[in-house]
Amino acid sequence: MNNTIIEVTNLKKDFHVGDVTVHALKGINIQIRNGEFVAIMGTSGSGKSTMLNILGCLDKPSSGEYFLDGVSISGLNKNELAELRNDKLGFVFQSYNLLSRTSALENVELPLFYNNKVKSKERKERAIAALESVGLADRMYHMPNQLSGGQQQRVAIARSLVNDPVLILADEATGNLDTRTSYEILELFQRLNSDQGKTIVFVTHEPEIARLTSRNIVFRDGLILKEQLLKEKYLASDILKSMPVEENEI
Amino acid sequence: MLGIIIGVASVIAMLAIGQGSKKSIQDQMSSMGSNLVFIMPASQQRGGVMMGNTSSQTLKLSDVEAIQKDCPNITAVSPEVRSSGQAVFGNKNWPTSLYGGNELYLGIKKLEVESGRIFTEREIKSLAKVCLIGKTVVDNIFTDGTDPIGQTIRFKNIPMKIIGILSEKGQNSFGQDQDDLLIAPYTTVQRRFLAIDYITGIYTSAISEDKTEDAINELTAVMRKQHKLAENEEDDFRVMSQSELVSTFTSISDILTTLLGAIAGISLLVGGIGIMNIMYVSVTERTREIGLRMSIGGKGRDILMQFLIESTMLSVSGGVIGILFGYMLSALVGSLMGWPVVIMTESVVLSFLVCSVIGIFFGWYPARKAANLNPIDALRYE
Numbered sequence: 001m002n003n004t005i006i007e008v009t010n011l012k013k014d015f016h017v018g019d020v021t022v023h024a025l026k027g028i029n030i031q032i033r034n035g036e037f038v039a040i041m042g043t044s045g046s047g048k049s050t051m052l053n054i055l056g057c058l059d060k061p062s063s064g065e066y067f068l069d070g071v072s073i074s075g076l077n078k079n080e081l082a083e084l085r086n087d088k089l090g091f092v093f094q095s096y097n098l099l100s101r102t103s104a105l106e107n108v109e110l111p112l113f114y115n116n117k118v119k120s121k122e123r124k125e126r127a128i129a130a131l132e133s134v135g136l137a138d139r140m141y142h143m144p145n146q147l148s149g150g151q152q153q154r155v156a157i158a159r160s161l162v163n164d165p166v167l168i169l170a171d172e173a174t175g176n177l178d179t180r181t182s183y184e185i186l187e188l189f190q191r192l193n194s195d196q197g198k199t200i201v202f203v204t205h206e207p208e209i210a211r212l213t214s215r216n217i218v219f220r221d222g223l224i225l226k227e228q229l230l231k232e233k234y235l236a237s238d239i240l241k242s243m244p245v246e247e248n249e250i
Numbered sequence: 251m252l253g254i255i256i257g258v259a260s261v262i263a264m265l266a267i268g269q270g271s272k273k274s275i276q277d278q279m280s281s282m283g284s285n286l287v288f289i290m291p292a293s294q295q296r297g298g299v300m301m302g303n304t305s306s307q308t309l310k311l312s313d314v315e316a317i318q319k320d321c322p323n324i325t326a327v328s329p330e331v332r333s334s335g336q337a338v339f340g341n342k343n344w345p346t347s348l349y350g351g352n353e354l355y356l357g358i359k360k361l362e363v364e365s366g367r368i369f370t371e372r373e374i375k376s377l378a379k380v381c382l383i384g385k386t387v388v389d390n391i392f393t394d395g396t397d398p399i400g401q402t403i404r405f406k407n408i409p410m411k412i413i414g415i416l417s418e419k420g421q422n423s424f425g426q427d428q429d430d431l432l433i434a435p436y437t438t439v440q441r442r443f444l445a446i447d448y449i450t451g452i453y454t455s456a457i458s459e460d461k462t463e464d465a466i467n468e469l470t471a472v473m474r475k476q477h478k479l480a481e482n483e484e485d486d487f488r489v490m491s492q493s494e495l496v497s498t499f500t501s502i503s504d505i506l507t508t509l510l511g512a513i514a515g516i517s518l519l520v521g522g523i524g525i526m527n528i529m530y531v532s533v534t535e536r537t538r539e540i541g542l543r544m545s546i547g548g549k550g551r552d553i554l555m556q557f558l559i560e561s562t563m564l565s566v567s568g569g570v571i572g573i574l575f576g577y578m579l580s581a582l583v584g585s586l587m588g589w590p591v592v593i594m595t596e597s598v599v600l601s602f603l604v605c606s607v608i609g610i611f612f613g614w615y616p617a618r619k620a621a622n623l624n625p626i627d628a629l630r631y632e
Contacts, residue, residue, distance in 0.1 A: 078549070085545060093629065163546075
C-alpha cells in the first residue's frame with residue numbers, strides 16, 4: 001500500500017448536455033495519505049459529487065490525472081475499473097443500498113462474490129468478521145427490513161470493509177439518519193480510522209459532521225475553495241454522552 | 251410465467267393427443283388385419299361423362315373367380331354386397347346394414363363369431379335366409395335378453411334366421427360402430443334384397459403384409475384383364491389396402507399433430523414475450539441494485555449473467571409446471587374421449603430445451619440493458 005492513497009492532479013470534468021457544456025470540475029489538486037479521515041464539503045453544484053464519483057472510479061476525468069494507490073485510472077476500461085473498485089474501494093451510500101430480500105450476512109458478502117480469489121468458506125468468515133467489527137454479529141441473519149436505519153448503515157459499512165479496501169468513500173452517509181444515530185455512525189467511522197487505520201473520505205454538507213474529521217476540503221463552483229486541517233479532535237463518543245437520552249429510545 | 255406454463259402444457263397435451271390418435275389408428279390397423287386389400291368400383295368416365303361411384307356396376311363375381319385362380323399373393327377372396335334397411339323383431343326395430351359375403355368373408359375382415367356359427371357353402375348356394383348379427387343390433391332389438399340365435403328377424407320385410415352372434419369390436423378410429431351390422435351369404439343379399447348380379451366390393455387377404463404391394467399389382471393386372479381394359483384406359487376399379495389407408499390417416503394425423511403443436515408453439519412464444527416483459531420491468535425496478543453491484547465491482551458481464559440466469563430459471567420452472575399440467579391435461583382428455591394418450595419423452599425433452607432457449611433469448615435484451623447501465627445514474631435512480 002502506497003503512502004499516498006489519492007493523488008489528483010489538475011483534474012477537470014466537463015458534462016455535455018445538449019449544446020451546453022457544464023464545467024463540473026475546473027482543475028482539482030488533492031493528495032490524501034494513508035490513514036487520513038477527510039471530509040469533502042460543498043453545496044449542491046459545487047462539484048463534490050462529481051469529485052466523489054471520480055474518486056470512486058465510477059466516472060473518468062475529462063483531463064488531468066488520478067492515481068489511486070499508485071494506479072492511474074485514465075488508461076483503464078470499464079472492466080478494469082470494476083476490478084479496481086472491488087479491490088481497493090469500499091462505498092457507503094446515503095440510502096444504504098442493501099439488497100432487500102437478502103440477509104445482513106449475504107449483503108456483506110456481496111463484494112466478495114465478484115472477487116474470484118475468495119472461496120465461499122473464506123467469504124463467510126470475512127463477512128462475519130466485518131459484521132463483528134461494526135457490532136452487528138448478533139443480527140447476521142436479519143433482513144434489512146428488520147433492522148433500524150442505523151443498523152442498516154452499519155451493515156453497509158461492514159460491506160464496504162469486507163474486501164479490505166485501501167479507501168472508504170462515504171456519500172452523505174448520515175443523511176437519512178436522526179442526529180443521535182448519525183453520531184453513532186460517525187463514532188464507528190472514527191473508530192475504524194483510529195483503531196484500524198482506515199483511510200476515509202466523507203462527502204457531506206453538514207459542518208457538524210465535518211468537524212469530526214481530521215481534514216476538511218471545501219468545494220465551490222468546481223474548484224477547491226479552501227482546505228483546513230483540524231487541530232482539535234472532536235470525538236463523536238463524547239458528543240453522544242452529552243446528548244440527552246430520549247424517552248422512547250429504541 | 252403463466253404464458254410459459256400454458257404454452258408448455260398445451261404443447262405436451264397436443265402432441266400427446268395427436269400421437270395417441272395415431273397410435274389408436276395403428277392399433278385398429280393390426281386388429282383389422284394389416285394384409286387386407288379391397289377393391290371398390292371407381293367412378294367411371296363414359297365418353298366424357300363422369301358416372302360417379304354409386305352407379306358403378308363394374309365389379310362382377312367372375313372377377314372374384316379370376317382372382318382366386320390367378321393371384322398367388324392372395325390367400326383368400328370374398329365378394330361383398332351391402333344393403334341398408336330396418337331390422338325388425340317383435341315391436342323393436344333398428345336401422346342397420348346387411349352385408350353379404352362368402353364363407354371366407356369373416357376371416358378376411360377379422361370378424362369373429364362369439365356364439366353360433368357362420369353359414370355353410372350349401373347355404374350360400376341355396377341363397378339361404380340366414381344371418382349373423384352384431385352386438386349393437388342385438389342390444390337394440392333383443393332388449394329383453396332373449397338369445398338371438400334361432401330367432402327370426404325381418405330385414406326389409408324379408409325374414410332371416412339368426413345363426414350366430416359376432417364378437418364385439420367397438421368403434422373404429424373413423425368413428426364407425428363396427429357392431430352395427432348383419433352378415434348373410436352374398437347370394438342371398440344379391441338376389442333377395444338387391445336384385446342385382448354385380449357386387450359392390452371385393453375383399454381379399456394378402457399372403458403377408460410385405461407382399462401387399464405385389465398383391466395389389468397382381469389384383470390390378472387380373473382386374474384389368476377381366477374388364478378388358480385397353481392400355482390407355484384407366485382402371486374402372488380402385489384397389490386399396492388397409493395399410494395404405496392407415497398410412498394416409500397417420501400422415502393426416504401427423505400433419506394435425508404438427509399443426510396443433512405449432513399453435514401450441516405460438517403460445518410458447520407469447521410466454522417468452524411475457525418473460526421478456528417481466529425481465530424488463532425487473533431490470534427497471536432493480537436499477538439501484540444494479541448500480542450498487544457495479545459500484546462494488548460487478549462487471550457488465552456479471553450483471554448480464556445474473557439476469558440471464560434469472561430469466562432462464564423463470565422459464566424452466568414455468569416449463570416444469572407446464573409439463574406437469576400437460577400430463578394432467580392429456581390424461582384428462584384421454585379418459586374423456588376414450589383415446590389412448592401417448593406422452594412422448596421427446597416432447598418433454600424438447601419442451602425443456604425450448605424453455606431454456608426462450609429464457610435465454612427473451613431474457614437477453616433486458617439483461618443487456620441492465621449490463622449497460624451507467625452505475626452513477628443507476629445509483630441515483632428513483
